[in-house]
Structures are given as structure tokens and as C-alpha cells.
Amino acid sequence: MLFGAQHIERYLATDGQEGHDWQGTTAALLTTKGRRTGKQHTTPLIYQQYGDTYLVVASKGGAPQPPEWFLNLEANPEVEFQVWGERFKARARTATAAEKPDMWRVMAAAWPAYDDYQKKTSREIPVVVLERV
Template sequence: MLYGKEHVRRYQETDGAEGHDWNNTIVLLLTTKGRKSGKPYTTPLIYQKFGDDYLVVASKGGDPEHPQWYKNLQASPDAEVQVKGERFKARARTAEPGEKPEMWRVMTATWPQYDDYQKNTDRDIPVVVLERVR
């Protein structure tokens, strides 16, 4: 099972042939700019398509803190996304309260543990919408 930097490396080297299909779900690579360092950071994240957009969840396994990649997007919403061999620029936004329930259902259908993560933290776990920049 691929994790962390090795997951990113194999995904990039194989255009997702290794790493896109992971643990009975699907994964994209999200590259954000470090809010302190300015360096690029790439994170493998479970995703689903939602219309023309892509959804990811800032769960960090139900940790009380937001994941670093989400904090980076809050500071600078411009990101790069890789889905299999396709790479594109995206702008990230947090799902609005009115749209989040439907998006949450889409994401828990692919990774039911998100419901457990939410139960285990007081933090409202964000759904992040990645909108392709055209």
C-alpha cells in the first residue's frame, strides 16, 4: 500500500497507473504553496468528481487541527492538481454550508470513514472544491 512521499513519487512517475486506485477508492495529487516557506507541497488525497469540479476532504483523520494542505489553501487558494496523467491549475474553495451536505454524501460514499472522523472531532471538517482554472 502506498503512503506519503512514496505514493506521490510513484503516482507522478507512472501518471497515476500506480497510486490513483488506492484502498478501494481513487486519489488525486494536490500541490499547494507552503504558507510560510513558499515551497510546493504535494499531497495524495481521496477525491470525487462533482460536475466539472473535484472534491477533497480536509479530514486529517479527525484530528482537532486542519491539515497543512488546507491551511496552505486558506492562505493561497491557487493549486495544481494531477488526476492520473492529467495536470491542471485549480482554485480551491471551501464548500458553502448550503452545498456541503450533498458534497459530504458524495465523499462518504467513497470513503465512509469520513463520518467517523467527524464524530471524533469538534472541528467542522471542510469539503474543498477544486475548480479548474481555464
């Protein structure tokens, strides 16, 4: 099973042939700019395509605080996203209240544990929309 740095390394080396299909779902690579350091940070995340956009969930397993990558993209929404061998620039934003229910259903269908993560925390777990630029 791929995870963390090894997942990123294999995904990049194989254009996603190793790492895109992950534990019964799909994974992509999100690269954000560190809000304090300015350094690039790449994170493998479960994703789904949604029309012309891509969705990821800032769950951190239902932890009370959001993941670092989410805090980074709040500070700088210009990100890079890689699906298979295609790497592109995108603008990240949090789904609106009107958009979120349908987007959440799509993501929970891809990874049912998201519903459990939301039950574990009082924090509203955001769905992030990635739009190509």
C-alpha cells in the same frame, strides 16, 4: 500499499497507474504553496469528481487541527491538481453550507471513514471544491 512520499513518487512516475486506485477508492495529487515557506507541497488525497469540479476533504483523520495542506490553500487558493496523468491549475474554496451536505455524501460514499472522523472532532471538517482555472 502506497503512502506519503512513496505514493507521490509512484503516482508521478506512472501518471497515476500506480496510486490512483487506492484502498478501494481514488486518489489524486494536490500541490499547494507553503504559507510560510513559499515552497510547493504535494499531498495524495482521496477525491471525487463533482460535475465540473473535484472534491477533497480536509479531515486529517478527525484531528482537532486541519491538515497543513488546507491551511496552505486558505492562504493561497491557487493550487495544482493531478488526476491520473492530467495535471492542471485550480482554485480551491471551501464548500458553502448549502453545498456541503450533498458533497459530503459523495465523499463519504467514496471513503466511509469520513463520517467517523467527523464524530471524533468538534471541528467541522471542510469539503474543499477544486475548480479548474
